[in-house]
Amino acid sequence: MAPPRNERVFESNASIVLVGCRGAGKRTLGFMGALHLRRRLVTEDHYFEKLTGLTRGQYLSRHGRDHFARQNMDVFKRMLDANRTGCIIECGMSSLSGEAQDALREYSTTHPVVYIHREKEQISRLMDAADAQQLLEADDKHRSCSNFEYYNLYDSSTPAPPSRSTSGTSTPIHGRQPGSKLLCVQEDFAKFLDIITGRGATKAWLESPFSVAAIPPEFRSYSYAVRLRLSYLVDMDLEWEDFEARGDCIELIIDHWPEDLLNVIARQVALIRRKLRLPIIFHVEENPRGERRRPPDEKNATDAELLELGLRLGVDYISIDLQRDETLVSRVLQHRGRSKAIGNYWHMGLGELAWQDERHIENYKRAQRVGCDVVRMVRFCANDSPAEYLDEFKQRLQQAVPDPKPPLVAYDFSVLGVRTPIQTRILGPVKHPDMENERDHLATVSTYRNSFQLLFRQFLLDPLQYYVTGSNVSYSLSPAMHSAAYDYAYMPHTFQAVPCSTLDSLNQICSSDSFGGACLTAPFKVAIMPHLKVKSHHATAIGAVNVLLPLRGRTSAILDHANSRNTAGPAREFFGDNTDWSSILTCLRRAISPRNHVQPSKTTALVIGAGGMARAAIYALYQLGCRHIFIYNRTVGNAEGVARHFNEWAAAAGSSSQASAPAAAAANGGSPKMNGTSSPLLSPSLSSSREMCRVLPSLSHPWPAACQLPTMVISCVPATSVDGNPPADFVMPLDWLRSPTGGVVVELAYEPLVTPLVAQMRAVRDSMSPSWVVVDGLEVVAEMAIEAFELMTGRMAPKRLMKEVCRKTWEGQQQGRRSLS
Structure with a gap:
């Protein structure tokens, strides 16, 4: 069996079409997608008006229903044909007609066509019951004319009002800030x-090869798959937060056939993505326990539909049993798109093939031949297979099979459960320690933390x-946050704060064979840059480093270095990264x-300071889409140097993307506007007459009249001295704080937590504008520690725990000082 042609991989710039019923959220998602991919957003309503000069209602009243229907369908087809590249196309209600769905079906052979749907209850809230029922029944037809689908999960948790922390600043409750309701949707859809x-x-990978997201689980030194069955998830007895940092990916096992099965599965995939942010392995169990035995034809048809659903949902991995019907296997591999295929051989009964049997080698070769990205072989044993047998099989496999070999999962x-220690290095099956054992026999005695501790x-x-x-x-x-995370993950590492002010003394710390990494503060963030041969894309752009890692790989390959984390030995070189910017972001x-959503042509921000943190803040604003950034610093020359660095960088970064802008503009008729708003094509290029970063010479300087007042302010001024001089006692001119929609102030200092700026913003919020949100330094420093932990260890961080420890430790420090005084 030769590898089938993959029919769901399209040109990288192929336009993406969104279809679905009214109320599904297509317009909002289209705008978010256009911003994320830096594409044009084309809407059916706007396109109709552009071509005909009339709105739909005007055209209908002027020309009648029949003529309108013909014209509407002609515009629909022309819209698809004229915008084949570089666009997000949002279809209106026309997609419910049979003729439009025929056109979409043809379009889907060369383009992604995404069916957007959501909870029926949310759709029903927007209209009366009879109309909603009729619309939902028609909406189901969108599955037949699309090749992907996205479940637009409703965010039931409304933004919490700010609470008063011990400092008096606005502190998010459980990580939520006012106005963040669409953040989860934006992250999910991106x-x-x-x-x-x-x-x-x-x-x-290109931006930072040491980030957790950069290395797929099958290529990590060790990785674990948390097995979650659909039968458990529909009535789960744990909270989603309990599964945080319990593994490297989730294996969703379809073993249950409730009513409305397809939508139930789509919702569970959406929940896993939102709550856990982990890659998903989608597996349809052939003969689940407790379900009736199905005839072969019915079983193949049903399982094919379910596997197809997993591929439509864009799961990271599709798990397919290679012992199944060859037609089913071929169909799945033919439609897998960007999902990776895990080819399985399950040997579940007594007397199955021993590891010494050469047929295992032939099975592996077949999986390799048909194009599987990972091969999984699992064997039931009853004291008839010492662990050495599997080791010998792996050695024979290395010699008998030519490269490139798909990664092997075998155990x-x-x-009694999976043999421990788990025999596979990657994708070892694990469960939550509090889940009932009978839920999954393959993971009965294995948890991620126990397995990792054993290493x-x-x-x-x-x-x-x-x-x-x-x-x-x-x-x-x-130290408190990292130490708590080590204890949680059963890692015997240590973390300590060591005062240090020279590169020579820093080198002494880093030269130890047991050196795992360091978080850098002033004066090292910029000074160390010339001494590092390997830096992340972000650190290079910012011109500053705040995380230093040893490179201990046996080869020069960066993947080898990344997989050498948590191991001791001499370091050849060091790697520098910057997490300050992403924490601020x-x-x-x-x-x-x-x-106050960011509009590149309008939104204005202010950065206070000109050190390493100020550089990170500017870069975060740039990544957010802001193109009007002002810098104020006590020493104007330093601010001018930072502004020059980023203006030169942005101009260089923009030159490579300018060529795509004319084509994208042409896709929407050459107009730089869309529905009265600026285009979401976020080219980083800057006009010759306008620089991204500008310097405010003094606090008495009036805010530039040509720019909006700032809606984002980031204070990067240290609250304590680092050079013997007194810290800056900074407060904002009130005229700079008169944004009619308020905004957000991020204070990076937390010693003391109530800085002069925080105190001022509390007063401004109470007297001038309640729309200002203050993010205190504890929230930012917790995010920095979380990202540093993941970079240093290569493991997912227990975020909720680290944030709790951060605030409790700070409060303990304050009580200690008060008792001493």
């Missing part, structure tokens, strides 16, 4: 688009020493209200 276009992992299990006990991984270092780190909260996204 992830979905990255999967179906194939840009996600590649983009993450034994018995009635240290077997000396496959080593205890390492991690640091936060700089001239003033005595009150750093990082995360906090901004949570706090920005919908009224």
Whole structure:
């Protein structure tokens, strides 16, 4: 069996079409998708008006229903044909007609056509019951004319009002900020688009190869798959937050056939993506326990439909049993798109093939031949298969099969569960420790933390020493957060704060064979840049590093270095990355209200300071889409240097993307506007007459009349001195704070937590504008620690735990100081 042609991989710039009924959220998602992919948003309503000069209602009243229907369908087809590349196309109600669906079906042979749907209850809220029922029945037809689908999960948690922390600043409740309601939807849909276009992992790898998202689980040194059955999820007894940092991916096992099965599965996939942010393995169980035995033809037809659903949902991995009907296997591989295929051989009964049997080699070769990305072989044993048998099989496999070999997942299990230690290095099956054992016999005795802890006990991984270092780190909260995360994951690492102010003393720390990594503060962030040969894309762009990692790979390949984390030994070189910017970006996204969503042509921001953190703040604003950034710093020359760095960088980055702008403009008739708003094509290029970063010379300087007042303010001024001079006692001129829609102020300092700026913003919020949101330094520093933990260890961070420890540790420090005074 030769590998079938993959029919669901399209040109990278192929336009993406969104279809679905009214109320599904197509317009909002289309706008988000256009921003994320830097494409044009074409809407059916606007396109009709552009071609005919009339709105739909005007055309209908002027020409009558029959003529309108013919014209409407002609415009629909012309819209698809004229916008084949570089666009997100949002279809209106025309897609419910049979003729339009025929056109979409043909279009889907060369383009992604995404069916957008959501909970029926949410659709019904928008109209009366009879209309909703009729519309939903018609909406189901969209599955037949599309090749992908996205479940637009409703965010039931409304933004919480700010609570008063011990500092008096606005603190998000459970990580939520006012105005963040659409953040989850935006992140979910961006992830979905990255999967179906194939840009996600590649983009993450090029930007920072040490990030958790950059290395797929099958290529990590060790990885674990949390097995979750549909029969459990529909009536689960744990909270989603309980599954945080319990593995590297989720294997969703379809073992249950409830009513409205397709929509139930689509919703569970959406929940996993939103709540856990992990890759998904989609597996349809052939003969699940407790379900009736189905005739072969019925079983193949049903399972084919379910596997097709997984592919339509854009799961990261599709799991297919290669012992199944060959027609079924071929169909799945033919439609897999960007999803990776895991080819399975399950040997579930007594007397199955022993590992010494050469047929295992032939099975592996077949999986390789048909194009499987991963091969999984699982064998039931009853004291008839010592662990050495599987090791010998793996050695024979290395010699008998030519490269490139798909990664192998192979292990034994018995009635007691998976053999421990888990025999496979990658995608080892695990469960949550509090889940009932009878839920899944393959993971009965295995949990991620116990399995990972065993690697240290077997000396496959080593205890390492991690640091936060700089001239003033005595009150750093990082040691408490990292240590709590190590304890949670059963890692025997240590983390300590070490004051250090020279590169020579920093080199002494890094030269130890047990050095695992360091978080850098002033004065190292910029000073260390010339000494690093390997840096992330982000660190290079910013011109500053705040995380330093040793490179201990046996080869020069960066993947080898990344997979050498948690191991000791001499370091050849060091890798520098920057997580300051992404932490600031995360906090901004949570706090920005919908009224202040970033518009590249209008939105204005202010950065206070000109050090390493200010560079990270500017880069975060750039990644958010802001193209009007002002810098104020006590020393104007330093601010001018930072502005020059980013203006030159942005101009260079924009030159490579300018060529695509004319084509994208032509796709919408050459108009730079769409529905009265600026185009969402976010080219980083800047006009020769306008620089992205400009310097405000003094606090008495009036805000530039040509620009909007700032809706984002980021204070990067240290609250304590780092050079012997007193810290800056900064407050904002009130005239700079008169944005009619308020905004967000991010204060990076947290010692003390109530800085002069935070105190001022509390007063402004109470007296001038309640729409301002203040993000205090504890929230930012917690995000920094979370990202640093993941970079340093290569493991998912227990985010909720680290945030709780951050605030509790700070509160403990304050109580200690008060007792001393």
